[in-house]
Amino acid sequence: MKEMHARLRHRHAMGELESRRPDLAFVSVSKDSLRPLLADLRDREGFTHLVLLTAVDWIEDNQFQLTYLLHDRAAPRDLGVRVMLDRDNPVMDSVHDLWPTAATYQRELREMFGIDFPDSPRLDEEFILEGWTDKPPYRRDFDTLEYAEKTFTHRPGRETHDPATYMKQKLYPDGA
Amino acid sequence: MREELRKRTVTAPDGQTFEIEPLKDYFCEAQPQVQRPAYAKIVEDLFNWARSESLWILGFGTGCGAIEMRPLMTPRYDAYRFGIQWRPTPRQSNLFVISGYLSVKTLKRVIRSYEQMQGPKYVVGLGSCTINGGMYWDSYNTIKQLADYLPVDVYIAGCMPRPEALLAGFEELKRIIRAGKGEGANRYAENFEWYKANQKRVIQDWDMPDYNW
Numbered sequence: 468m469k470e471m472h473a474r475l476r477h478r479h480a481m482g483e484l485e486s487r488r489p490d491l492a493f494v495s496v497s498k499d500s501l502r503p504l505l506a507d508l509r510d511r512e513g514f515t516h517l518v519l520l521t522a523v524d525w526i527e528d529n530q531f532q533l534t535y536l537l538h539d540r541a542a543p544r545d546l547g548v549r550v551m552l553d554r555d556n557p558v559m560d561s562v563h564d565l566w567p568t569a570a571t572y573q574r575e576l577r578e579m580f581g582i583d584f585p586d587s588p589r590l591d592e593e594f595i596l597e598g599w600t601d602k603p604p605y606r607r608d609f610d611t612l613e614y615a616e617k618t619f620t621h622r623p624g625r626e627t628h629d630p631a632t633y634m635k636q637k638l639y640p641d642g643a
Numbered sequence: 644m645r646e647e648l649r650k651r652t653v654t655a656p657d658g659q660t661f662e663i664e665p666l667k668d669y670f671c672e673a674q675p676q677v678q679r680p681a682y683a684k685i686v687e688d689l690f691n692w693a694r695s696e697s698l699w700i701l702g703f704g705t706g707c708g709a710i711e712m713r714p715l716m717t718p719r720y721d722a723y724r725f726g727i728q729w730r731p732t733p734r735q736s737n738l739f740v741i742s743g744y745l746s747v748k749t750l751k752r753v754i755r756s757y758e759q760m761q762g763p764k765y766v767v768g769l770g771s772c773t774i775n776g777g778m779y780w781d782s783y784n785t786i787k788q789l790a791d792y793l794p795v796d797v798y799i800a801g802c803m804p805r806p807e808a809l810l811a812g813f814e815e816l817k818r819i820i821r822a823g824k825g826e827g828a829n830r831y832a833e834n835f836e837w838y839k840a841n842q843k844r845v846i847q848d849w850d851m852p853d854y855n856w
């Protein structure tokens with residue numbers, strides 16, 4: 468893993484290798500150098516499988532983090548490639564031509580986080596949600612409780628209890 | 644509105660063109676009707692007894708609760724001895740068991756399936772999720788209260804209720820039907836506007852007729 472990182476560093480602008488296990492590491496790259504790096508990893512280093520593409524909402528830093536997790540079956544080893552995106556304008560290049568499965572992940576990220584991947588196939592079709600009009604629900608500034616209270620109604624006469632005090636009262640009624 | 648439901652002009656193989664409006668042409672626009680009881684009470688009682696003894700469940704699992712149906716079907720709990728069986732299509736069934744949490748997306752299919760069932764029909768809400776949202780109380784995509792959208796006859800509380808609880812619930816439903824109080828389909832027809840308003844409030848992309856079957 469370390470040798471590979473040293474080798475790739477000559478060709479691509481990338482951050483330090485964060486090793487998690489002997490067979491798992493993460494590396495951060497800039498938005499523009501991601502595509503050539505992924506192509507290189509796939510074609511020369513044996514990372515033929517895109518395990519997943521997922522996002523994290525770092526709302527405090529006003530950034531989205533994309534993680535492309537790649538797997539090398541022959542070694543076997545995994546490498547996560549991280550990219551930070553501006554939260555106000557989350558646009559990323561599509562990698563569906565490198566791995567066709569990426570198109571599905573990109574559809575999901577578009578719907579759940581509102582991250583745009585221009586030219587990705589079927590991007591504008593609904594993925595899981597139907598007729599969603601609010602802001603993307605996986606963004607951390609989407610308040611799911613508030614939305615649920617606004618949209619769905621409670622059963623009349625419903626009481627709520629704090630579980631800790633309620634069970635204490637039930638189990639030890641004399642306050643022992 | 645989905646493409647295939649839009650009004651459009653079609654050219655037939657012989658060159659003839661005609662307009663089709665799927666919502667009007669393919670589906671019935673008539674609203675559900677209230678079904679009056681039979682002419683004599685003793686006859687209606689006989690009907691109700693017969694209905695209570697043949698509860699046919701639609702094989703439609705909405706949530707994790709559907710897993711409780713398997714032990715019910717198989718010899719250990721054997722619901723068939725109570726006259727309960729599972730049917731593959733809404734046309735053949737008269738009992739809809741909403742088994743657990745119900746997402747808005749599933750609710751749409753549930754409404755379609757429920758409306759396709761022939762009256763008199765009954766709805767059983769299984770699990771806490773159908774009563775007040777259960778563990779999905781703060782979910783953006785799961786309804787809290789089933790009775791807002793469909794007329795529910797019996798709730799079976801629990802997370803999950805055991806198959807024994809389900810059998811008890813079905814027995815309770817039988818008592819309700821025999822007492823002539825299993826009027827869910829009629830309540831749905833009487834308060835049709837109210838149910839539709841509730842359904843449309845959560846289903847943002849309503850792309851089907853109001854009552855289609």
